[in-house]
Amino acid sequence: MKKITIAIDGFSSCGKSTMAKDLACEIGYIYIDSGAMYRAITLYCLQNGLFTDKGIETEKLRASLPDIRISFQLNEAGKPETYLNGENVEKQIRSMEVSSHVSPIAALDFVRETLVAQQQEMGRQKGIVMDGRDIGTTVFPDAELKIFVTASPEVRARRRYDELKGKGQEVCYEEILENVKQRDHIDQNRAVSPLRKAEDALLLDNGDMSITEQKEWLLQQFNRITRPD
Numbered sequence: 001m002k003k004i005t006i007a008i009d010g011f012s013s014c015g016k017s018t019m020a021k022d023l024a025c026e027i028g029y030i031y032i033d034s035g036a037m038y039r040a041i042t043l044y045c046l047q048n049g050l051f052t053d054k055g056i057e058t059e060k061l062r063a064s065l066p067d068i069r070i071s072f073q074l075n076e077a078g079k080p081e082t083y084l085n086g087e088n089v090e091k092q093i094r095s096m097e098v099s100s101h102v103s104p105i106a107a108l109d110f111v112r113e114t115l116v117a118q119q120q121e122m123g124r125q126k127g128i129v130m131d132g133r134d135i136g137t138t139v140f141p142d143a144e145l146k147i148f149v150t151a152s153p154e155v156r157a158r159r160r161y162d163e164l165k166g167k168g169q170e171v172c173y174e175e176i177l178e179n180v181k182q183r184d185h186i187d188q189n190r191a192v193s194p195l196r197k198a199e200d201a202l203l204l205d206n207g208d209m210s211i212t213e214q215k216e217w218l219l220q221q222f223n224r225i226t227r228p229d
């Protein structure tokens with residue numbers, strides 16, 4: 001069966017990563033979480049004092065980019081985890097501190113150029129599911145299957161809250177809701193690669209959908225393209 005490229009874009013906390021990961025596992029494709037790459041750069045900036053009272057030290061970050069290596073490795077459970085210069089940072093990149101600093105980093109044109117080039121290289125042989133904000137529009141504009149996921153900010157904040165609580169983190173729902181709305185605004189209004197639905201992307205509003213219903217829907221779309229008869 002021919003291998004295709006699957007681009008899953010949408011708002012933050014829509015469950016994109018979970019859905020993309022499950023789909024990749026089911027169909028035997030590689031899964032790449034592009035948001036984790038922006039988060040890893042943000043963690044690097046936090047660790048190296050590149051956030052200052054005056055803003056981001058962009059020139060220092062630009063000079064450091066060639067030394068920042070981001071990679072993914074499967075853990076014992078077969079789940080991909082993010083590594084920053086050889087160190088497993090999967091937990092740290094999901095913290096509220098990283099979440100509340102990542103949008104301005106993702107808005108920097110030179111950061112995007114570097115990461116987009118790395119993402120395109122990862123998908124050169126197809127057989128990949130990548131999720132993010134600009135996968136169907138910029139990274140893989142020729143992807144055979146593009147999906148744009150959405151749900152209300154309240155539904156998304158509740159999901160993020162439950163996820164972080166489940167991991168034992170002390171979190172406040174109102175703070176998360178504010179963070180979700182702020183990130184929507186920045187993601188949609190930034191100058192470089194703003195979040196938008198590609199014209200040929202399928203819209204998936206999963207606010208009222210169960211995980212099982214969503215999975216079935218995704219598999220239907222995949223089969224429609226790879227097994228048209």
Ligand code: DC
Binds near residue numbers: 036038
């Ligand atoms: O999907 P996420 O919440 O882990 O993404 C983290 C941030 O990175 C979010 O603010 C949007 C940004 N991002 C992006 O600009 N482009 C991508 N392809 C993926 C994520």
